[in-house]
Amino acid sequence: MPNRLTIKDIARLSGVGKSTVSRVLNNESGVSARTRERVEAVMQQEGFSPSRSARAMRGQSDKVVAIIVTRLDSLSENLAVQTMLPSLYEQGYDPIMMESQFDPKLVEEHLGMLQRRNIDGVILFGFTGITEKMLLPWQSTMVLMARDAKGFASVCYDDEGAINLLMSALYAQGHRHISFLGVPHNDATTGLRRHEAYLTFCKKHKLTPKVALPGLAMKQGYEHVAEVLLPETTALLCATDTLALGASKYLQEHQRTTLQLASVGNTPLMKFLHPEIITVDPGYAQAGRQAALQLIGQITQTLNIRQLVIPGTLQ
Numbered sequence: 329m330p331n332r333l334t335i336k337d338i339a340r341l342s343g344v345g346k347s348t349v350s351r352v353l354n355n356e357s358g359v360s361a362r363t364r365e366r367v368e369a370v371m372q373q374e375g376f377s378p379s380r381s382a383r384a385m386r387g388q389s390d391k392v393v394a395i396i397v398t399r400l401d402s403l404s405e406n407l408a409v410q411t412m413l414p415s416l417y418e419q420g421y422d423p424i425m426m427e428s429q430f431d432p433k434l435v436e437e438h439l440g441m442l443q444r445r446n447i448d449g450v451i452l453f454g455f456t457g458i459t460e461k462m463l464l465p466w467q468s469t470m471v472l473m474a475r476d477a478k479g480f481a482s483v484c485y486d487d488e489g490a491i492n493l494l495m496s497a498l499y500a501q502g503h504r505h506i507s508f509l510g511v512p513h514n515d516a517t518t519g520l521r522r523h524e525a526y527l528t529f530c531k532k533h534k535l536t537p538k539v540a541l542p543g544l545a546m547k548q549g550y551e552h553v554a555e556v557l558l559p560e561t562t563a564l565l566c567a568t569d570t571l572a573l574g575a576s577k578y579l580q581e582h583q584r585t586t587l588q589l590a591s592v593g594n595t596p597l598m599k600f601l602h603p604e605i606i607t608v609d610p611g612y613a614q615a616g617r618q619a620a621l622q623l624i625g626q627i628t629q630t631l632n633i634r635q636l637v638i639p640g641t642l643q
Protein backbone atom coordinates (compact mmCIF):
# COMPACT_ATOMS: atom_id res chain seq x y z
CA MET A 329 0.00 0.00 0.00
CA PRO A 330 1.43 3.45 -0.86
CA ASN A 331 2.73 5.52 2.03
CA ARG A 332 0.57 8.66 2.28
CA LEU A 333 2.37 10.26 5.26
CA THR A 334 4.38 13.39 4.58
CA ILE A 335 7.39 14.93 6.34
CA LYS A 336 4.90 17.34 7.89
CA ASP A 337 3.04 14.39 9.50
CA ILE A 338 6.27 12.89 10.84
CA ALA A 339 7.24 16.29 12.23
CA ARG A 340 3.88 16.61 13.98
CA LEU A 341 3.99 13.08 15.40
CA SER A 342 7.57 13.58 16.62
CA GLY A 343 6.89 17.04 18.05
CA VAL A 344 9.62 18.69 15.96
CA GLY A 345 9.78 20.99 12.93
CA LYS A 346 9.78 19.87 9.27
CA SER A 347 13.39 21.00 8.86
CA THR A 348 14.47 18.72 11.73
CA VAL A 349 12.84 15.73 10.06
CA SER A 350 14.51 16.69 6.82
CA ARG A 351 17.91 16.88 8.59
CA VAL A 352 17.36 13.43 10.09
CA LEU A 353 16.41 12.01 6.69
CA ASN A 354 19.46 13.55 5.05
CA ASN A 355 21.72 12.52 7.91
CA GLU A 356 22.73 16.14 8.48
CA SER A 357 24.21 17.60 11.67
CA GLY A 358 22.40 20.05 13.95
CA VAL A 359 20.02 17.50 15.51
CA SER A 360 20.61 16.09 18.98
CA ALA A 361 21.01 12.31 19.31
CA ARG A 362 17.82 12.15 21.38
CA THR A 363 15.73 14.00 18.81
CA ARG A 364 17.20 11.96 15.99
CA GLU A 365 16.23 8.76 17.79
CA ARG A 366 12.71 10.00 18.44
CA VAL A 367 12.15 11.00 14.80
CA GLU A 368 13.61 7.74 13.52
CA ALA A 369 11.41 5.77 15.91
CA VAL A 370 8.29 7.54 14.62
CA MET A 371 9.33 6.94 11.01
CA GLN A 372 9.90 3.27 11.69
CA GLN A 373 6.65 2.92 13.59
CA GLU A 374 4.72 4.56 10.74
CA GLY A 375 6.61 2.66 8.01
CA PHE A 376 7.60 5.99 6.53
CA SER A 377 9.84 6.13 3.48
CA PRO A 378 9.30 9.33 1.56
CA SER A 379 9.79 9.24 -2.16
CA ARG A 380 12.34 12.05 -1.98
CA SER A 381 14.64 10.24 0.40
CA ALA A 382 14.24 7.10 -1.70
CA ARG A 383 15.43 9.09 -4.68
CA ALA A 384 18.29 10.47 -2.64
CA MET A 385 19.32 6.94 -1.70
CA ARG A 386 19.39 6.05 -5.39
CA GLY A 387 21.82 8.91 -5.85
CA GLN A 388 19.24 11.28 -7.34
CA SER A 389 18.32 14.70 -6.02
CA ASP A 390 16.10 14.87 -2.96
CA LYS A 391 15.21 18.50 -3.74
CA VAL A 392 12.37 18.63 -6.23
CA VAL A 393 10.07 21.45 -7.35
CA ALA A 394 7.37 21.54 -10.01
CA ILE A 395 6.69 24.23 -12.59
CA ILE A 396 3.13 24.11 -13.94
CA VAL A 397 2.85 26.17 -17.13
CA THR A 398 -0.46 26.79 -18.91
CA ARG A 399 0.90 25.95 -22.39
CA LEU A 400 4.19 24.35 -23.34
CA ASP A 401 4.19 26.41 -26.56
CA SER A 402 3.70 29.82 -24.90
CA LEU A 403 6.49 32.21 -25.89
CA SER A 404 6.04 34.36 -22.80
CA GLU A 405 5.92 31.50 -20.30
CA ASN A 406 8.98 29.91 -21.90
CA LEU A 407 10.92 33.13 -21.41
CA ALA A 408 10.06 33.07 -17.71
CA VAL A 409 10.86 29.35 -17.33
CA GLN A 410 14.22 29.86 -19.04
CA THR A 411 15.39 32.09 -16.19
CA MET A 412 13.81 29.98 -13.43
CA LEU A 413 15.80 26.89 -14.32
CA PRO A 414 19.38 28.18 -13.72
CA SER A 415 18.41 29.53 -10.28
CA LEU A 416 16.81 26.22 -9.32
CA TYR A 417 19.71 24.12 -10.63
CA GLU A 418 22.19 26.35 -8.85
CA GLN A 419 20.54 25.55 -5.52
CA GLY A 420 20.35 21.82 -6.29
CA TYR A 421 16.64 21.60 -7.14
CA ASP A 422 15.39 19.26 -9.85
CA PRO A 423 12.41 20.80 -11.65
CA ILE A 424 9.47 18.78 -12.97
CA MET A 425 7.59 20.47 -15.83
CA MET A 426 3.82 20.08 -16.14
CA GLU A 427 1.10 21.69 -18.27
CA SER A 428 -2.39 22.83 -17.17
CA GLN A 429 -3.90 23.83 -20.53
CA PHE A 430 -5.92 26.45 -18.58
CA ASP A 431 -7.90 23.61 -16.97
CA PRO A 432 -8.42 23.99 -13.18
CA LYS A 433 -9.23 20.26 -12.90
CA LEU A 434 -5.83 19.37 -14.35
CA VAL A 435 -4.17 21.73 -11.86
CA GLU A 436 -5.99 19.97 -9.01
CA GLU A 437 -4.85 16.58 -10.29
CA HIS A 438 -1.25 17.72 -10.72
CA LEU A 439 -1.16 19.28 -7.24
CA GLY A 440 -2.64 16.14 -5.66
CA MET A 441 0.00 13.98 -7.29
CA LEU A 442 2.80 16.38 -6.29
CA GLN A 443 1.56 16.41 -2.70
CA ARG A 444 1.60 12.61 -2.56
CA ARG A 445 5.16 12.67 -3.89
CA ASN A 446 6.04 15.13 -1.18
CA ILE A 447 7.92 17.56 -3.42
CA ASP A 448 9.39 20.78 -1.98
CA GLY A 449 7.40 23.45 -3.80
CA VAL A 450 5.52 24.61 -6.88
CA ILE A 451 5.65 27.52 -9.29
CA LEU A 452 2.19 27.74 -10.84
CA PHE A 453 1.29 29.91 -13.83
CA GLY A 454 -2.13 31.08 -12.66
CA PHE A 455 -5.31 31.71 -14.65
CA THR A 456 -9.03 32.35 -14.25
CA GLY A 457 -10.77 29.40 -12.56
CA ILE A 458 -8.07 28.52 -10.05
CA THR A 459 -9.37 29.00 -6.52
CA GLU A 460 -7.47 29.79 -3.33
CA LYS A 461 -9.09 26.70 -1.77
CA MET A 462 -7.35 24.44 -4.31
CA LEU A 463 -4.00 25.98 -3.49
CA LEU A 464 -4.32 26.09 0.29
CA PRO A 465 -2.12 23.05 1.12
CA TRP A 466 0.71 24.78 -0.78
CA GLN A 467 0.41 28.22 0.77
CA SER A 468 3.91 28.27 2.24
CA THR A 469 5.65 26.55 -0.69
CA MET A 470 4.05 28.01 -3.80
CA VAL A 471 4.68 31.00 -6.05
CA LEU A 472 1.99 32.07 -8.49
CA MET A 473 2.99 33.54 -11.82
CA ALA A 474 0.96 36.21 -13.65
CA ARG A 475 -1.84 36.07 -11.04
CA ASP A 476 -2.08 36.96 -7.39
CA ALA A 477 -4.16 35.40 -4.60
CA LYS A 478 -4.64 36.54 -1.02
CA GLY A 479 -2.00 35.06 1.28
CA PHE A 480 0.07 33.56 -1.56
CA ALA A 481 3.39 34.63 -3.01
CA SER A 482 3.12 35.87 -6.58
CA VAL A 483 5.02 37.51 -9.41
CA CYS A 484 2.75 39.56 -11.68
CA TYR A 485 3.05 41.80 -14.72
CA ASP A 486 1.88 45.39 -14.93
CA ASP A 487 -0.83 44.95 -17.58
CA GLU A 488 -2.24 48.49 -17.39
CA GLY A 489 1.24 50.03 -17.34
CA ALA A 490 2.28 48.10 -20.47
CA ILE A 491 -0.74 49.35 -22.46
CA ASN A 492 -0.25 52.92 -21.22
CA LEU A 493 3.39 52.89 -22.33
CA LEU A 494 2.45 51.66 -25.81
CA MET A 495 -0.53 53.99 -26.25
CA SER A 496 1.56 56.97 -25.09
CA ALA A 497 4.32 56.06 -27.56
CA LEU A 498 1.85 55.75 -30.46
CA TYR A 499 0.10 58.97 -29.45
CA ALA A 500 3.43 60.81 -29.26
CA GLN A 501 4.16 59.63 -32.84
CA GLY A 502 0.96 61.41 -33.91
CA HIS A 503 -1.38 58.41 -34.22
CA ARG A 504 -5.04 59.27 -33.50
CA HIS A 505 -6.73 56.20 -34.99
CA ILE A 506 -5.35 53.30 -32.99
CA SER A 507 -7.20 49.96 -33.10
CA PHE A 508 -6.90 47.23 -30.48
CA LEU A 509 -6.68 43.45 -30.88
CA GLY A 510 -7.02 41.61 -27.60
CA VAL A 511 -8.33 38.72 -25.55
CA PRO A 512 -11.85 38.13 -24.09
CA HIS A 513 -12.69 39.37 -20.59
CA ASN A 514 -12.88 35.91 -19.01
CA ASP A 515 -9.09 36.29 -19.00
CA ALA A 516 -8.74 38.83 -16.18
CA THR A 517 -5.22 40.07 -16.96
CA THR A 518 -4.21 39.80 -20.62
CA GLY A 519 -7.92 40.12 -21.51
CA LEU A 520 -9.83 42.49 -19.23
CA ARG A 521 -7.01 44.61 -17.79
CA ARG A 522 -5.25 45.32 -21.09
CA HIS A 523 -8.51 46.12 -22.89
CA GLU A 524 -9.70 48.41 -20.09
CA ALA A 525 -6.37 50.24 -20.07
CA TYR A 526 -6.75 50.84 -23.84
CA LEU A 527 -10.32 52.17 -23.38
CA THR A 528 -9.25 54.45 -20.51
CA PHE A 529 -6.46 55.94 -22.61
CA CYS A 530 -8.84 56.48 -25.55
CA LYS A 531 -11.36 58.20 -23.29
CA LYS A 532 -8.75 60.46 -21.72
CA HIS A 533 -7.36 61.51 -25.11
CA LYS A 534 -10.71 61.62 -26.90
CA LEU A 535 -9.82 58.84 -29.35
CA THR A 536 -12.47 56.58 -30.87
CA PRO A 537 -11.77 52.98 -29.80
CA LYS A 538 -11.96 50.14 -32.28
CA VAL A 539 -11.68 46.70 -30.72
CA ALA A 540 -11.78 42.96 -31.39
CA LEU A 541 -11.10 40.42 -28.63
CA PRO A 542 -10.59 37.08 -30.38
CA GLY A 543 -8.26 35.17 -27.97
CA LEU A 544 -4.64 34.23 -27.35
CA ALA A 545 -3.88 32.24 -30.51
CA MET A 546 -1.84 33.51 -33.47
CA LYS A 547 -4.48 32.23 -35.89
CA GLN A 548 -7.10 34.33 -34.08
CA GLY A 549 -4.97 37.43 -34.65
CA TYR A 550 -4.75 36.57 -38.34
CA GLU A 551 -8.46 35.84 -38.71
CA HIS A 552 -9.84 38.78 -36.72
CA VAL A 553 -7.58 41.73 -37.44
CA ALA A 554 -9.72 42.80 -40.43
CA GLU A 555 -12.55 43.63 -37.99
CA VAL A 556 -10.56 46.52 -36.54
CA LEU A 557 -9.06 47.90 -39.75
CA LEU A 558 -10.83 51.05 -40.92
CA PRO A 559 -9.60 53.21 -43.82
CA GLU A 560 -8.43 55.84 -41.30
CA THR A 561 -6.59 53.36 -38.98
CA THR A 562 -2.88 54.24 -38.74
CA ALA A 563 -1.78 52.04 -35.82
CA LEU A 564 -2.68 48.66 -34.34
CA LEU A 565 -2.04 47.77 -30.71
CA CYS A 566 -2.06 44.01 -29.97
CA ALA A 567 -2.46 42.71 -26.41
CA THR A 568 0.24 40.09 -27.08
CA ASP A 569 3.13 39.45 -29.47
CA THR A 570 1.48 36.22 -30.62
CA LEU A 571 -1.65 38.10 -31.74
CA ALA A 572 0.57 40.67 -33.43
CA LEU A 573 2.39 37.91 -35.35
CA GLY A 574 -0.92 36.62 -36.67
CA ALA A 575 -2.12 40.14 -37.51
CA SER A 576 1.12 41.03 -39.31
CA LYS A 577 0.75 38.06 -41.66
CA TYR A 578 -2.69 39.36 -42.65
CA LEU A 579 -1.39 42.94 -43.04
CA GLN A 580 1.41 41.76 -45.32
CA GLU A 581 -0.98 39.71 -47.44
CA HIS A 582 -3.29 42.72 -47.81
CA GLN A 583 -0.59 45.35 -48.36
CA ARG A 584 -1.39 47.30 -45.19
CA THR A 585 2.29 47.45 -44.29
CA THR A 586 2.34 51.18 -43.48
CA LEU A 587 0.30 50.53 -40.34
CA GLN A 588 2.38 51.00 -37.16
CA LEU A 589 2.23 47.82 -35.06
CA ALA A 590 2.66 47.74 -31.29
CA SER A 591 2.36 44.84 -28.85
CA VAL A 592 3.04 43.56 -25.35
CA GLY A 593 5.77 40.92 -25.30
CA ASN A 594 9.10 41.86 -26.88
CA THR A 595 9.75 38.18 -27.55
CA PRO A 596 12.87 37.30 -29.60
CA LEU A 597 10.74 35.87 -32.42
CA MET A 598 8.80 39.12 -32.78
CA LYS A 599 11.92 41.29 -32.66
CA PHE A 600 13.57 39.08 -35.28
CA LEU A 601 10.63 39.08 -37.68
CA HIS A 602 9.49 42.67 -37.06
CA PRO A 603 12.24 44.91 -35.70
CA GLU A 604 10.10 47.92 -36.66
CA ILE A 605 7.35 47.07 -34.14
CA ILE A 606 7.01 49.03 -30.88
CA THR A 607 6.90 46.65 -27.93
CA VAL A 608 6.80 46.64 -24.18
CA ASP A 609 8.84 44.00 -22.43
CA PRO A 610 6.65 42.95 -19.47
CA GLY A 611 9.74 41.47 -17.77
CA TYR A 612 9.20 37.74 -18.34
CA ALA A 613 12.88 36.96 -17.75
CA GLN A 614 13.02 39.00 -14.56
CA ALA A 615 9.76 37.46 -13.36
CA GLY A 616 11.07 33.92 -13.84
CA ARG A 617 14.23 34.64 -11.89
CA GLN A 618 12.31 36.34 -9.09
CA ALA A 619 9.82 33.48 -8.85
CA ALA A 620 12.57 30.86 -8.50
CA LEU A 621 14.39 32.89 -5.83
CA GLN A 622 11.13 33.53 -3.99
CA LEU A 623 10.24 29.82 -3.97
CA ILE A 624 13.69 28.78 -2.77
CA GLY A 625 13.48 31.49 -0.08
CA GLN A 626 10.13 30.12 1.12
CA ILE A 627 11.32 26.51 1.12
CA THR A 628 14.41 27.40 3.13
CA GLN A 629 12.35 29.74 5.30
CA THR A 630 14.56 32.71 4.51
CA LEU A 631 11.91 34.78 2.69
CA ASN A 632 8.38 35.76 3.66
CA ILE A 633 5.45 35.43 1.29
CA ARG A 634 5.62 38.46 -1.04
CA GLN A 635 3.54 39.73 -3.92
CA LEU A 636 5.81 41.20 -6.59
CA VAL A 637 4.83 43.22 -9.66
CA ILE A 638 7.41 43.53 -12.43
CA PRO A 639 7.30 46.89 -14.24
CA GLY A 640 7.22 46.79 -18.05
CA THR A 641 9.76 48.65 -20.18
CA LEU A 642 9.23 50.28 -23.56
CA GLN A 643 11.67 48.92 -26.16
Ligand SMILES: O=P(O)(O)OC[C@H]1O[C@H](O[C@H]2O[C@H](CO)[C@@H](O)[C@H](O)[C@H]2O)[C@H](O)[C@@H](O)[C@@H]1O
Nearest residue numbers: 398402403404453454455474515517518568570
Ligand atom coordinates in the same frame (compact mmCIF):
# COMPACT_ATOMS: atom_id res chain seq x y z
O1 LIG B 1 1.20 34.19 -26.54
P1 LIG B 1 2.03 34.06 -25.33
O2 LIG B 1 3.48 34.22 -25.57
O3 LIG B 1 1.69 32.81 -24.57
O4 LIG B 1 1.65 35.30 -24.39
C1 LIG B 1 0.30 35.60 -24.09
C2 LIG B 1 0.18 36.02 -22.64
O5 LIG B 1 0.54 34.87 -21.85
C3 LIG B 1 0.49 35.04 -20.45
O6 LIG B 1 -0.86 35.24 -20.09
C4 LIG B 1 -1.65 34.07 -20.19
O7 LIG B 1 -1.13 33.10 -19.30
C5 LIG B 1 -1.13 33.55 -17.91
C6 LIG B 1 -0.39 32.49 -17.13
O8 LIG B 1 0.95 32.51 -17.57
C7 LIG B 1 -2.58 33.76 -17.48
O9 LIG B 1 -2.63 34.20 -16.13
C8 LIG B 1 -3.21 34.81 -18.37
O10 LIG B 1 -4.59 34.93 -18.03
C9 LIG B 1 -3.09 34.39 -19.84
O11 LIG B 1 -3.54 35.41 -20.68
C10 LIG B 1 1.32 36.24 -20.00
O12 LIG B 1 1.09 36.49 -18.63
C11 LIG B 1 0.98 37.47 -20.79
O13 LIG B 1 1.86 38.52 -20.45
C12 LIG B 1 1.12 37.16 -22.30
O14 LIG B 1 0.80 38.31 -23.04
